[in-house]
Amino acid sequence: MTDVTHDRIPLAALEHGTPFADRHVGPAPAELAHMLDVIGVGSLEELGQSAVPEGIRERDLHLALPEPATEAQALAELRELAGRCRPHAEMIGLGYYGTVTPPVILRNVLESPAWYTAYTPYQPEISQGRLEALLNFQTMVADLTGVPVANASMLDEATAAAEGMTLVRRAGRSKSPRFVVDADTMPQTLEVLRTRAEPLGIEVVVADLSEGASGLPEGEFFGALLAYPGASGALRDHEAVISEVHERGAMAVVSADLLALTLLRAPGEMGADVVVGTTQRFGVPMGFGGPHAGYMAVRKGIERQLPGRLVGVSVDSDGNLAYRLALQTREQHIRREKATSNICTAQVLLAVVASMYAVYHGPAGLKAIATRAHRMASVLAERLRRGGVEVVHGEFFDTVVARVPGKADDVVSTARREGVNLRRVDGDHVGVSCDETTTRARLAAVWKAFGLPEQPDVDELDAETPDALPTSLLRTSEYLTHPVFHTHRSETSLLRYLRELSDKDVALDRSMIPLGSCTMKLNATAEMESITWPEFSGLHPFAPAQDAEGLLRIVSDLEGWLAEITGYDAVSLQPNAGSQGEFAGLLAIRAYHHSRGEAERDVCLIPASAHGTNAASAIMAGLRVVVVRCDDQGNIEMDHLREVVEEHKDDLAAIMITYPSTHGVYEDTVQEVCGLVHDAGGQVYVDGANLNALIGLARMGKFGSDVSHLNLHKTFCIPHGGGGPGVGPIGVRAHLAPFLPNHPLQPAAGPSTGVGPISAAPWGSASILPISWAYVRMMGSDGLRRATLTAVAAANYVARRLDEYFPVLYTGSGGFVAHECILDLRPITKSSGITVDDVAKRLADYGLHAPTMSFPVAGTLMVEPTESENLAELDRFCEAMIAIRAEIDKVAAGQWPADDNPLVNAPHTAASLVGEWNHAYGRDVAAYPLGTRVAKVWPPVRRIDGARGDRNLVCSCPPLSAYEG
Secondary structure, three states, X not given: OOOOHHHOOOHHHHOOOOOHHHHHXXXXXXXHHHHHHHHOOOOHHHHHHHHOOOOOOOOOOOOOOOOOOOHHHHHHHHHHHHHOEOOOEEOXXXXXXXXXXXXXXXXXXXXXXXXXXXXXXXXXXXXHHHHHHHHHHHHHHHHHHOXXXXXXXXXXXXXXXXXXXXXXXXXXXXXXXXXXXXXXXXXXXXXXXXXXXXXXXXXXXXXXXXXXXXXOOOOOOOEEEEEEOOOOOEOOXXXXXXXXXXXXXXXXXXXXXXXXXXXXXXXXXXXXXXXXXXXXXXXXXXXXHOOOOEEEEXXXXXXXXXXXXXXXXXXXXXXXXXXXXXXXXXXXXXXXXXXXXXXXXXXXXXXXXXXXXXXXXXXXXXXXXXXXXXXXXXXXXXXHHHOOOEEOOOXXXXXXXXXXXXXXXXXXXXXXXXXXXXXXXXXXXXEEEOOOOOOHHHHHHHHHHOOOOOOOOHHHHHHHOOOOOOHHHEOOOOOOOOOHHHHOOOHHHHHHHHXXXXXOEOOXXXXXXXXXXXXXXXXXXXXXXXXXXXXXXXXXXXXXXXXXXXXXXXXXXXXXXXXXXXXXXXXXXXXXXXXXXXXXXXXXXXXXXXXXXXXXXXXEEEEOOOOHHHHHHHHHOOOEEEEEXXXXXXXXXXXXXXXXXXXXXXXXXEEEEEOXXXXXXXXXXXXXXXXXXXXXXXXXXXXXXXXXXXXXXXXXXXXXXXXXXXXXXOOOOOOOOOOOOOOOOEEEOHHHHHHOOOOOOOHHHXXXXXXXOOOOOOOOOHHHHHHHHHHHHHHHHHHHHHHHHHHHHHHHHHHHHHOOOOOEOOOOHHHOOOOOEEEEOHHXXXXXXXXXXXXHXXXXXXXXXXXXXXXXXXXXXXXXXXXXXXXXXXXXXXXXXXXXXXXXXXXXXXOXXXXXXXXXOOOXXXXXXXXXXXXXXXXXXXXXXXXXXXXXXXXXXXXXXXXXXXXXXXXXXOOHXXXXX
16 A cells, blocks of 8 residues: 555645635745745735834734635525525616616626726727727717717716706806705605705705696705606606796706606707716616616716716827727816816726617617506506506606505505515505516516406507507607617627627736726636626615515625724725715714714815825815825825814814825824824824725724725725726724714615715615625635735835836835835936826737826826736736836937837837838837737727817717718
8 A cells, every 4th residue: 555645635625625815816825935035025924014014013913704715615605695685576666677688798798807807998099899888878878868968977876966966056157055856856866965965055955846847946046856757657848847947047957767768758858958867777787776877968068067987089190080088187186176076987887788788779679678668557557547546647657656545555565475576655655667577477466466356458458558658758859870779689799799899908807907096906706706696686775675685694794894804893885986985984074073063173184195086075075175295205294284283173074094195105104193183183084995905914993094985896806897886885983883874765774863875775886795795705814914915015026126117206114115106207208208108008019008197196107916916917017117118218319219119109009010111110019019929909099189089079979981981
């Protein structure tokens, strides 16, 4: 018998395979050893001790998290939790409806890393695919709403309405603080409006507009929000109301159902200034509330007031049609406290789904889906009437409200026993909404719930039932006339179109994306797998909580784990973007001061290095911004901080800092900063954008912070999706917990003393929370700490390798950076004329995505390699940057002309290499700058003319002739 005991591996070590952390963390042990050697430390632990200030570092911190699960175990647990969810036939309505995601879109967009791992298209030359998809989205919205300019999506319907309110306030001439809201507005929208309005001094006036303009209040107001259709389902012609609103010097916002607009007169044709809503029912599952792409469209003349992102049409340097983000000067990192909104992300992935739903179905298909939903509602209402049940409204699109005096609870409970969720309006009224998924069987169950057991011949009833759409509101104008909405009817055609678009983009499936401040790490397949399971995706956000037991367990687990990771006492998962988390955190601080009778505390200190959303959020929360200077090392200038704290000791509300700093440094004064502000009666807000550099090493809630938002789409692996979805929950210490967001339709979503809802849905983008749950569940305490230290190691490795070529601008104690580093190109630009733009575009020729340009310092590149990239990819980036420096040196030495070199001409398309070549460098240098002909991503367009795109703003699909020209 052979003795093999000397190399036997214990069964326990073999039983479950490779730990997930070994898959998530990119560098293998030998690679990591090499990286640490270059950095000059002996281990990850030594790196952590050297880089992280001792005062905040928690020694031997072991987070109280479950022992890490394998992928198979985590998925099995998620399956068990999914089994504890019981989606019904959801006929609640209120802005959330059943829909069918075409499988070709489900598989090739929602479940495709080519789409979900992409970042915001700040490098448009390698983002043409998603930009085209977003242009389709904008065209779809503009066509259906009848107003000419739509943005590239909003966070949800309620926040879109709130943005509409603030847009018409700043764009209009009225000085009145009053904003009129139709009483038939969705209840969650009304409450989000109130949350947003109060700190801005806006008075929300609810008015019954069922009888038209006579319902408008006396006196002045700056705008009005009209519901079309209303929450009750009622359909009303708002043209006279809009005319009166205009006559009185105000502007009109219409909240419209996009699917209904395939049958109904467009709001723009009634004179609406702004139209808002959601595209959820365009193929995006309800998902217990999100994520969904809201929309906003505006009339001509106010398009430059639009919040969020706007895709525009321009040309590249060869004159070819090309897409880009237009009006980028509105970006928050530029405008800061003058920003028109704090929104810096959108819902790109979901907007792509909605746009492709329209592309696949086309105008005729969408109209057929809308007609079916309407006919189901019409037949439903007719049977109720014949059975003696009063139907409140005679004209509606898809929602019927029935009057059942004193019996609403009985009807709703009976329907639940039949597998259907209805809406309890009040004790006397029940709402029923039909949608794309409504069947005859569901109608029969509803009739039975109303006490009408005899089932009619539905075809006969259908033939005898007229439509419930008023003739005056029937749509006569065309929509979706562009060829893209008529070309891809077959699955084969759409499949190829989706592949064609994704091939034009660089996402994480093709390259590292070393964007500083953005944390583009691995989004593991095991983390992503469950989000499209029907048990999670099919839940209505206002269904009884017991229907979502499994998903609410995920919410509870994640809240507890995030509290443990950050050192806070309570967490809210409602904010559906980092910007909304910032707003919620500042509202909690403001409410806390007000509760103590210190309403005069309204000053928010913000370091000059901060991301611009900080200042914008503070303004939205009713605070005054005072900027704190930074010193030559990028740190908060402590003497100036002491000065402004003393000056504002009686009115100081808070300071907002980012830790590690936006400059990528662990500032060793952070505890002193917190102490100064607390001593003056203020609160400390730590922006959690850089939490990726803290987990397992230090906890914000323990070193002096009172509140933070956490970017789950950064540190906790929710993918960026081309610029959204995002989740931005907040963690707070106990004294701020009473002021977390709540929700009018789900009491369990927050404290009764809360600040009101921040987002339309009680738990925000609930359906993607399983991604972060799975990440934490599989990594465990040790895995998360290892990820943090590896991210810090990767950034320091890149900094060490590139410092000789591109000086690292800021470092902390001992010359270390945190999880990102800033490369200073300003001296190079001065000596050679080569800019950060040129370097970024040239990286595309190397098959790489550029780092963050000119933020937080103009003329620099901020690099964040994350823990997920292996040594080969880190070296590929470093070698490309070193080669680019050699190219710059040739320009500086005069070997290549300043106006004709591979950098200023970058990026190079395959087409640009064909035919006559009159450049000072060879084709090989343009195409394969490292000399080896390896597989690479070819940019589909040359450098795009941004200024031309802004001067000639085109934000919907151009006519076909433009493509041919």
